[in-house]
Structures are given as C-alpha cells and as structure tokens.
Amino acid sequence: MAVTGAALERAAPRRRRRVSGATRLGVALFSPALVYIAALLGLPLVLAFLYSVGDVTVGSVGYEFVGLENFRSVVESPSFRRALVNSFVFTIASQVIVIVCANALALALRERFRGRGLVRFLILLPWVAPISLGAIGWKWILDSIYSVVNWVLAKMHLVNLFDPPMWLGRPALAMASVIAVHSWRMIPFSTVILLAGLTSIPKELPEAAAVDGAGFWRTHFEITLPMMRPIINVAVLFGVVFTFTDMTVVYILTRGGPYDSTQVLPSLAFQTGVLGSDLAEGAAISMFLVPILVAVAALMLRVAHRAEVV
Amino acid sequence: MASDRRRGLTRREILKAAGVGALAAAAGGTPRHVRAQQKTLKIVQWSHFVPGYDKWFDGVFCKQWGAKHGVQVVVDHIAIGEINARAAAEVSAQRGHDLFMFLSPPAAYEKQVIDHTEIYQAVEKKWGKPIDLGHKSTFNPKTKKYFAFSDSYVPDPGNYRQDLWSQVGFPKGPDTWDDLRKGGKAIKDKFGNPVGIGLSQELDTNMAVRAVMWSFGASEQDAEGRVVINSPQTIEALKYMRALYKEAETGEVFTWDPSSNNRGILAGKLSFVANAISVTRTAEKENPEMSKKIQIVPALKGPVRRMAAEHVMDCYAIWRFAENPEGAKQFLVDYIDAFAEAFKASEFYNFPCFPKTVPDLKQQIANDPKGVPPDKYAVLGNVLEWATNVGYPGYATAAVDEAFNTFVLPTMFAKVARDELSPEDSAKAAEKELKRIWDKWKTA
Numbered sequence: 199m200a201v202t203g204a205a206l207e208r209a210a211p212r213r214r215r216r217v218s219g220a221t222r223l224g225v226a227l228f229s230p231a232l233v234y235i236a237a238l239l240g241l242p243l244v245l246a247f248l249y250s251v252g253d254v255t256v257g258s259v260g261y262e263f264v265g266l267e268n269f270r271s272v273v274e275s276p277s278f279r280r281a282l283v284n285s286f287v288f289t290i291a292s293q294v295i296v297i298v299c300a301n302a303l304a305l306a307l308r309e310r311f312r313g314r315g316l317v318r319f320l321i322l323l324p325w326v327a328p329i330s331l332g333a334i335g336w337k338w339i340l341d342s343i344y345s346v347v348n349w350v351l352a353k354m355h356l357v358n359l360f361d362p363p364m365w366l367g368r369p370a371l372a373m374a375s376v377i378a379v380h381s382w383r384m385i386p387f388s389t390v391i392l393l394a395g396l397t398s399i400p401k402e403l404p405e406a407a408a409v410d411g412a413g414f415w416r417t418h419f420e421i422t423l424p425m426m427r428p429i430i431n432v433a434v435l436f437g438v439v440f441t442f443t444d445m446t447v448v449y450i451l452t453r454g455g456p457y458d459s460t461q462v463l464p465s466l467a468f469q470t471g472v473l474g475s476d477l478a479e480g481a482a483i484s485m486f487l488v489p490i491l492v493a494v495a496a497l498m499l500r501v502a503h504r505a506e507v508v
Numbered sequence: 509m510a511s512d513r514r515r516g517l518t519r520r521e522i523l524k525a526a527g528v529g530a531l532a533a534a535a536g537g538t539p540r541h542v543r544a545q546q547k548t549l550k551i552v553q554w555s556h557f558v559p560g561y562d563k564w565f566d567g568v569f570c571k572q573w574g575a576k577h578g579v580q581v582v583v584d585h586i587a588i589g590e591i592n593a594r595a596a597a598e599v600s601a602q603r604g605h606d607l608f609m610f611l612s613p614p615a616a617y618e619k620q621v622i623d624h625t626e627i628y629q630a631v632e633k634k635w636g637k638p639i640d641l642g643h644k645s646t647f648n649p650k651t652k653k654y655f656a657f658s659d660s661y662v663p664d665p666g667n668y669r670q671d672l673w674s675q676v677g678f679p680k681g682p683d684t685w686d687d688l689r690k691g692g693k694a695i696k697d698k699f700g701n702p703v704g705i706g707l708s709q710e711l712d713t714n715m716a717v718r719a720v721m722w723s724f725g726a727s728e729q730d731a732e733g734r735v736v737i738n739s740p741q742t743i744e745a746l747k748y749m750r751a752l753y754k755e756a757e758t759g760e761v762f763t764w765d766p767s768s769n770n771r772g773i774l775a776g777k778l779s780f781v782a783n784a785i786s787v788t789r790t791a792e793k794e795n796p797e798m799s800k801k802i803q804i805v806p807a808l809k810g811p812v813r814r815m816a817a818e819h820v821m822d823c824y825a826i827w828r829f830a831e832n833p834e835g836a837k838q839f840l841v842d843y844i845d846a847f848a849e850a851f852k853a854s855e856f857y858n859f860p861c862f863p864k865t866v867p868d869l870k871q872q873i874a875n876d877p878k879g880v881p882p883d884k885y886a887v888l889g890n891v892l893e894w895a896t897n898v899g900y901p902g903y904a905t906a907a908v909d910e911a912f913n914t915f916v917l918p919t920m921f922a923k924v925a926r927d928e929l930s931p932e933d934s935a936k937a938a939e940k941e942l943k944r945i946w947d948k949w950k951t952a
Binding site for chain 1: 592593595596599614616617618619620621700707708709710758759760761762763764765768771772775777906909910913914915918919922923926928937940941944948
C-alpha cells in the first residue's frame with residue numbers, strides 16, 4: 199500500500215510527541231538494573247575477554263595483545279582438560295541427584311502433616327546458610343582423622359577404623375563427595391521451585407485419574423511430571439548455571455585434589471589466575487564457561503517464553 | 509494556594525534546601541585551612557601462628573615506632589590463604605597498604621613494587637649481608653632489582669615421635685630419608701602409626717617434595733633458571749616417595765591441607781611430619797605430655813645432600829602506589845634493628861635473614877624455657893647449612909612461584925605414589941608443564 203503525503207504529515211506530529219511520564223518512569227525504574235548488569239556483569243566479562251587475549255599477569259603494568267596464545271597454552275595443559283571433563287561430570291551428576299531428590303521432597307512436603315513448617319525450614323537451611331560454612335562443616339565430616347562418618351561406619355563394623363575410606367583422598371571418592379555436598383546445597387532450591395509447580399496443578403486432575411483407576415506412579419509419571427515439565431526445566435537450568443560456575447565446594451573440600459582429579463574450570467581459573475599470578479591464562483580458562491552458559495541462558499529464555507505463552 | 513505556601517515550606521522546598529545545604533557544605537563549608545593530617549603507615553600481614561608475636565608487633569613495636577616518628581601505624585591481619593588474592597586486588601585497584609607482607613617470594617609483582625635495594629643497603633650498613641636464602645628469595649638477577657625485602661624465614665625441620673622411633677631402633681629419630689622409610693614402616697607395622705609426608709595440593713607438601721628432590725640431587729630448575737626436572741635424580745626421588753607411601757603412609761596424605769599434619773601428629777596418629785616448630789609449640793600449650801614425646805631432627809639426608817626448603821619466607825613489599833613509601837622503608841630498617849625482640853616474641857619461629865641481629869641465637873634456642881628437654885630446638889642452630897629457597901639452585905622467580913602455587917610437583921609425586929603414572933612419565937609430564945610455565949614468564 200502506498201503511503202500518501204497527507205498520511206505522513208499526520209504521522210509526523212505523533213513522532214515528535216514528547217515522551218510520556220509513564221515511559222520516563224519505566225526507564226527510571228529499569229535503569230538501575232541496566233547499570234547493575236553493565237557494571238557487575240558486562241564490564242567483568244569484557245575485561246575477562248581482553249585479559250584472555252593479552253599478556254596480563256597480577257603484577258604487569260602494560261597490555262600486549264597475544265591473540266589466542268593463552269587458549270593454546272591452556273588447551274595443552276592436562277589439568278585443564280581434566281577440569282573441563284570434571285565440570286561436566288560435576289554438573290550433570292549433581293543435577294540428576296538434585297532433581298530426583300527435589301521431586302521426592304516436593305511430593306512429601308505438599309502433603310499436610312504435623313511439623314510440616316519446621317521440616318520445610320530445616321530443608322531450606324542448606325540453601326540459606328552461607329555455602330562456605332556448610333562446606334567447612336562437610337570438610338570436617340569427611341576429614342581423614344576426625345571423620346564422623348568413618349567413626350559411625352567403624353562402630354557398625356562396616357569399615358576398619360585404622361584403614362577407613364579417604365573420602366577426599368581417592369579421585370572417585372573425592373569427586374563423589376564434592377558432588378554429594380553440592381547436591382546437598384542445591385536440593386532445597388530446586389525443592390522450593392518444584393513445590394511451587396506442584397501446588398499449581400489443579401487437584402481435580404489427579405483426583406479424576408484416581409477415579410479412573412490410575413495408581414500413584416502412573417499419576418505421577420503421566421500427569422504430574424508432564425505438567426511440571428516447564429518448572430522442572432527452570433530448576434534444571436538455574437541449577438546448571440549455579441553448578442557450572444561454582445568453585446566454593448571444590449575449593450574448600452579438595453582444592454582440586456587429589457592431583458587435580460576434582461578440579462573444575464572455575465577453581466582452575468582461580469588457581470591459575472590469582473594464586474598462580476597468570477591472570478591472562480586464568481581468564482582464558484574462565485572464557486570456556488561462556489559458550490556453555492550462553493547456551494543455557496538461551497534455553498532459559500526459551501523456556502520462560504514458552505511458560506508465558508502457555 | 510498562595511496562603512498554603514505562606515503556611516510553611518513544602519516537601520519539595522525542604523528537599524531543595526537540604527540539597528543546596530549539602531552542596532554548600534561539601535564545596536566550601538569546611539575550613540579552608542584544614543588541620544594537617546597525621547601521616548599513616550598501613551601494613552597488612554598474616555595473623556601470625558604465635559599470637560604473642562602479633563601482640564608484640566601491633567601493641568609494642570608499631571606503637572613505639574609510630575610515636576617516635578609521628579605516624580599512625582595501622583596493621584591489618586589476614587589469614588594465610590587470603591594473601592595472594594588480597595595482593596592481586598590491591599594491585600588491580602592501585603590502592604591499598606604501604607607495606608604488604610607475603611609468605612613466599614612475590615616475584616610476579618616486581619613491576620608493581622619499588623626497588624628495595626635501598627632498604628637492603630641501609631640495613632647492611634649496620635647488620636651485614638643478608639643470608640643467601642633471603643637474597644635469592646627477593647632478588648631478580650636479570651633486572652638486578654630487589655622486588656621485596658625479607659626480614660626472616662621459618663625453618664622446616666622434621667618432627668618425630670621419640671617414644672615410637674626409639675622402639676624401632678632410632679632413639680634419636682630418622683637422620684636420612686632411608687631411615688624414614690625403614691623406621692616408618694617398622695612403626696606402622698608394629699603400632700599402626702603412619703608417616704605424615706603429604707602428597708596433597710598444599711604448602712607443606714610443596715616443601716616436603718622439594719626437600720626429597722634436592723636430597724636426591726634433583727631440582728625443578730638449574731642455577732641459570734632452565735627447567736631440568738626430567739632427570740634420573742628426579743625419577744629416583746619419585747621411586748623413593750612411592751615406596752615410602754606404600755610402606756609407611758596411608759591414603760590420608762592425599763587429602764591434607766597445611767594444618768592436617770599438625771593435627772595428625774598432635775592427635776597421636778602420625779610418627780613423623782616435616783613442619784615448622786608450630787607442631788611442638790602447639791603441643792607445649794595444648795598437650796604437654798605429647799610435647800615431651802615429639803622431638804626435632806634437621807632436614808633428612810638423601811643420597812646426595814641434606815637439604816630442605818624454608819617453611820615460609822617473610823617478604824615485605826612496598827607498592828609503587830603506596831602513599832607513604834618513605835615511612836615504609838624507614839619502618840623496615842627500624843624493624844630489623846628490633847629483630848632480636850621479634851625473634852623472642854615469635855618463640856623462635858621466625859629466624860633472622862640478618863643473622864647479626866640475633867648474635868646469641870644458638871644459645872637462646874639451646875635453652876628454651878618451654879622445650880622438654882630445654883635444648884630441644886638446638887638442632888636448628890645449623891639450619892642455614894640445610895635450608896634453602898624455593899627455586900634452588902636458582903632464584904625464586906615468577907615462574908617458580910606459579911609452579912609452586914599451582915602444585916606441579918605435588919601432582920607429579922602423587923600420581924606416581926598412586927600408580928597413575930610411572931616415575932618416568934610423571935617426570936616427563938611435569939617437565940612439559942614447567943616448560944609451559946617458564947616460557948610464559950620469559951616475556952612477562
């Protein structure tokens with residue numbers, strides 16, 4: 199359709215119209231978030247990228263562009279390759295445990311029973327307490343000399359007190375311990391999300407299924423879980439982001455040991471960049487997190503959009 | 509409307525007035541001739557293992573020094589594990605303390621610190637040359653610059669359970685690495701107490717595995733700074749450690765942090781650890797009976813030599829961006845003048861880098877009021893014959909520091925002990941990793 203000159207003239211004053219108060223308020227309310235994201239997320243990300251293609255050390259005074267040299271150096275390191283694999287193992291294993299346990303807990307906490315409030319509070323504690331405190335507690339629980347777990351197992355004659363399992367001293371056990379502690383921390387978060395999803399399912403649906411003769415498992419797998427899929431996706435995606443970028447549990451429990459067998463990308467980046475003084479290589483290691491996190495973020499947005507449409 | 513206004517100020521007017529007032533106060537409300545502020549000297553250092561030392565340093569020395577020079581001295585104490593991250597943050601912000609104390613040579617920060625030669629020269633005039641250990645830990649032979657000033661170091665002897673070792677034929681404890689293997693195995697077989705040489709990613713393991721290597725004639729670099737780790741001597745050292753682990757240790761050595769071996773021997777579990785005298789000092793305070801059982805031996809002798817690293821190396825650095833560099837320099841010079849007191853306050857933990865500051869050191873440690881027997885610490889009298897710097901026989905460079913802090917050597921030893929790699933393959937892998945690190949720092 200051709201636009202006539204008269205129509206353009208009528209449109210012109212509308213374009214010149216002053217910005218409304220509501221728009222200004224909207225911009226004002228939105229801008230702190232924008233500044234926050236730009237200053238605390240955008241700027242460090244740009245800085246990390248610049249470091250990763252430069253020759254920056256903790257004590258350097260200049261900056262020289264070195265291209266992909268740091269990435270080449272990092273990829274050659276066996277510690278990095280191990281950390282990359284470990285990051286996936288750590289994330290996937292802990293998320294599987296978290297989602298299964300959170301599902302079970304959410305189902306249990308949906309029911310009314312005496313002391314439900316207290317149980318909900320106790321379950322939430324690992325999430326609300328600082329993770330560093332929790333991890334230090336677990337470090338003592340799994341300690342080579344004072345492990346309460348080993349003491350109990352020895353009292354039950356399940357292990358030899360003089361040769362107990364070294365929870366943080368064998369690569370497989372250490373990885374399992376790190377995954378278990380991280381799962382312990384993440385389960386409450388996912389439980390709360392799934393609980394919210396469960397309570398939003400209309401009661402008539404499971405009741406109707408029960409009338410039709412469906413048992414607990416059939417109702418759960420064919421009605422409850424499919425209806426909760428969007429909210430489970432949200433829980434998983436948040437969990438993946440939190441786990442993939444976390445170094446607290448690994449750093450406090452094992453510091454990446456024994457012999458780098460529990461090293462993950464964030465802990466290796468910290469060890470190389472800050473403790474090892476090579477900021478550029480530390481930044482290069484952390485840049486490997488970016489494509490994975492971008493993919494997860496895109497998925498999260500897609501899931502959120504779908505949930506909106508639904 | 510007009511009458512409303514006359515009733516008083518509106519909220520908008522109050523806000524306006526407050527804003528104008530605040531601006532006026534900020535711009536010109538303060539007196540133009542501000543009273544000259546007292547100079548400050550800001551120091552950051554670790555919370556010393558001996559609380560009495562911090563008490564003396566903060567409450568006596570700094571107070572007196574501040575009063576004498578008209579300077580307010582502020583001392584911040586941080587945990588040992590926070591030092592590197594804190595230093596990186598201060599450099600990044602180009603703001604922080606005037607004096608920053610590291611516990612290992614901070615070679616990577618050379619471009620961010622002043623040349624400390626002037627301080628060494630001032631101290632040398634009065635107290636003579638520093639020990640080689642202090643020099644090699646703070647000097648860059650390429651740039652001829654002192655990137656830090658070292659006042660003291662902490663010896664790293666062996667701590668053994670005399671009651672156990674005397675029952676397996678070593679009443680004076682092990683003297684060689686071979687003694688440690690034989691006696692350690694005998695004790696473990698007879699009493700169940702393992703040896704406690706760590707194989708983890710932590711400070712004490714870093715020191716212990718270097719001691720093993722040097723004693724067997726191996727090193728990570730040569731005197732000129734070339735990587736020479738892949739040598740027959742290193743392979744022998746790796747084979748020794750594997751045998752020691754299998755015969756005399758348990759898997760707990762892979763789980764340790766720096767305090768684990770202290771806890772292990774104090775709990776009565778371990779028969780031998782390589783550590784500073786923090787072990788025995790803690791025992792004297794908390795477990796006097798155990799204190800009598802734990803005695804000290806010098807670094808163990810290997811097939812080639814008797815040698816161990818210092819346990820920690822005190823290195824003070826003055827940032828280029830320090831606000832009071834002159835005060836910081838003077839403080840360090842005066843601190844060395846008072847080092848005899850510092851030595852006593854640290855309960856013989858900190859040994860002087862300028863030996864003349866404590867001329868009667870041997871007599872003092874041979875008559876320790878807390879030690880049982882009183883000459884318990886006398887073996888440390890010849891510490892300079894066997895203590896050396898990280899990076900020996902070369903200097904403590906930035907590459908050495910990165911290899912140290914990324915635990916390349918503990919990883920090499922641990923993989924062999926666990927049979928994950930053969931000694932030859934592990935030495936080769938460590939060589940590759942060290943060369944990668946050395947190449948990076950060549951141009952830095």
